[in-house]
Amino acid sequence: MADGSRTAEMHRFYTDDQRALRETARRFAEGEILPRAAAIDRDDRFDRALYKGMADLGLFGICLREGAGGAGLDAVAACIAMEELARCSGAVANAFAIPVEAALFFDEHGQDRHKAMIPAILSGDLIPATAVSEADHGSDVASLTTKAVRDADGWVLDGAKAWVTLGGVADQIMVFARSADGPGHKAISCFLVEGSAEGVVRGKTEELLGMHGLEDCALTFTNVRLPGDAVMGPENGAFKMAMGNFNFSRLMMSAMALGMAQAAFEDATAYAKARRQFGQAIIGYQAVQFMLADMSTDIAAARLLIHHAARLYDAGHPIAKEAAQAKLFATDMATKHVSNALQIHGGNGYSREYRVERLFRDVRLAQIYEGTNQIQRLIIARQVAKEMA
Ligand SMILES: Cc1cc2nc3c(=O)[nH]c(=O)nc-3n(C[C@H](O)[C@H](O)[C@H](O)COP(=O)(O)OP(=O)(O)OC[C@H]3O[C@@H](n4cnc5c(N)ncnc54)[C@H](O)[C@@H]3O)c2cc1C
Numbered sequence: 172m173a174d175g176s177r178t179a180e181m182h183r184f185y186t187d188d189q190r191a192l193r194e195t196a197r198r199f200a201e202g203e204i205l206p207r208a209a210a211i212d213r214d215d216r217f218d219r220a221l222y223k224g225m226a227d228l229g230l231f232g233i234c235l236r237e238g239a240g241g242a243g244l245d246a247v248a249a250c251i252a253m254e255e256l257a258r259c260s261g262a263v264a265n266a267f268a269i270p271v272e273a274a275l276f277f278d279e280h281g282q283d284r285h286k287a288m289i290p291a292i293l294s295g296d297l298i299p300a301t302a303v304s305e306a307d308h309g310s311d312v313a314s315l316t317t318k319a320v321r322d323a324d325g326w327v328l329d330g331a332k333a334w335v336t337l338g339g340v341a342d343q344i345m346v347f348a349r350s351a352d353g354p355g356h357k358a359i360s361c362f363l364v365e366g367s368a369e370g371v372v373r374g375k376t377e378e379l380l381g382m383h384g385l386e387d388c389a390l391t392f393t394n395v396r397l398p399g400d401a402v403m404g405p406e407n408g409a410f411k412m413a414m415g416n417f418n419f420s421r422l423m424m425s426a427m428a429l430g431m432a433q434a435a436f437e438d439a440t441a442y443a444k445a446r447r448q449f450g451q452a453i454i455g456y457q458a459v460q461f462m463l464a465d466m467s468t469d470i471a472a473a474r475l476l477i478h479h480a481a482r483l484y485d486a487g488h489p490i491a492k493e494a495a496q497a498k499l500f501a502t503d504m505a506t507k508h509v510s511n512a513l514q515i516h517g518g519n520g521y522s523r524e525y526r527v528e529r530l531f532r533d534v535r536l537a538q539i540y541e542g543t544n545q546i547q548r549l550i551i552a553r554q555v556a557k558e559m560a
Pocket residue numbers: 301302303304306307308309310311333334335336337379382387536539540541542543544545546549
């Protein structure tokens with residue numbers, strides 16, 4: 172699958188490892204994911220074989236340190252792989268992000284018992300999920316009401332979570348719950364909960380606009396008994412952990428949106444060259460040319476912004492502002508240009524026969540989760556105010 176101008180772009184500056192990874196991810200995405208992407212979307216079923224296939228390639232430990240069983244590559248590499256996977260299916264790429272982030276989280280915050288699960292996450296045998304959001308508490312994470320109360324044997328968990336990606340198939344769920352009295356940002360802990368534990372009920376799979384096949388559902392917890400060592404990271408310190416985690420996950424979501432924009436751009440360019448109206452290919456019309464020119468430019472700009480933030484992350488710098496900027500720009504950019512790519516397809520763009528229709532539905536989520544883009548603007552504005560103080 173040709174990718175147009177990109178071959179002359181920045182990947183010539185990638186390291187050997189990054190270039191090799193890009194080739195591996197691209198080969199798998201084009202060979203295995205792309206032929207199944209439309210069926211995953213249509214059937215709305217989690218594709219366990221593809222998930223396992225990504226694990227078998229070593230992709231889930233991509234930027235986990237070697238000492239913990241990972242490949243020890245950097246966040247730039249993770250973004251490169253993410254872009255390649257998302258270019259062929261946003262939903263499969265979304266599934267890829269979850270074990271990558273979980274492995275890092277388990278390594279950084281897990282107790283020994285949790286760390287012992289990392290090999291199973293990397294092999295795809297243990298599917299993790301993260302449950303922060305609740306029906307009435309989305310952007311306002313600090314107000315969440317799911318509650319864990321300590322007793323003689325450990326903890327008792329009660330409450331409900333909403334929108335848990337892979338919630339329907341998850342073996343272990345990182346549940347963020349109120350664990351003390353006091354302000355939310357100082358009273359939330361992260362508990363590792365077995366998906367099959369007594370008292371855990373998975374809701375029906377949500378019927379979503381796009382991103383099908385991710386078994387997204389609500390989870391309820393009723394009198395769920397947890398051992399004393401279920402807490403990951405410092406007790407009552409999970410709000411900070413979640414916010415820290417967002418830096419990396421926002422890079423991943425940015426790269427996911429970028430991959431979908433890239434796919435839409437490639438499809439729109441090919442379509443514009445082939446489609447003839449008024450006696451000529453529509454790519455000859457300036458109105459179409461300008462849409463493609465803007466797409467190409469904004470895609471390149473998003474890639475630079477994402478990789479810049481990833482490099483800062485790799486160098487150990489705080490990246491709250493840069494990750495938010497990458498997420499904001501890349502996801503707004505992708506939503507706009509996937510829509511323009513659909514426009515270039517005319518009526519065909521509105522048909523399931525063409526991939527751009529799926530991209531249009533899938534990409535929209537990127538502006539909403541991992542913190543809405545309004546929340547990204549708040550974060551950027553806050554950081555800017557601090558920098559200028
Ligand atoms: C498909 C899907 C998968 C998801 N997967 C997961 C998952 O795996 N785990 C998980 O924990 N969560 C998950 N989420 C939840 C997601 O993170 C939330 O939907 C998101 O954080 C927004 O919360 P909300 O939907 O409650 O919207 P709200 O917070 O109610 O926001 C509604 C609107 O108000 C705006 N708004 C809110 N507060 C402010 C403010 N202070 N200033 C300006 N504007 C504001 C928002 O930007 C938005 O436009 C998922 C969601 C979806 C749709």
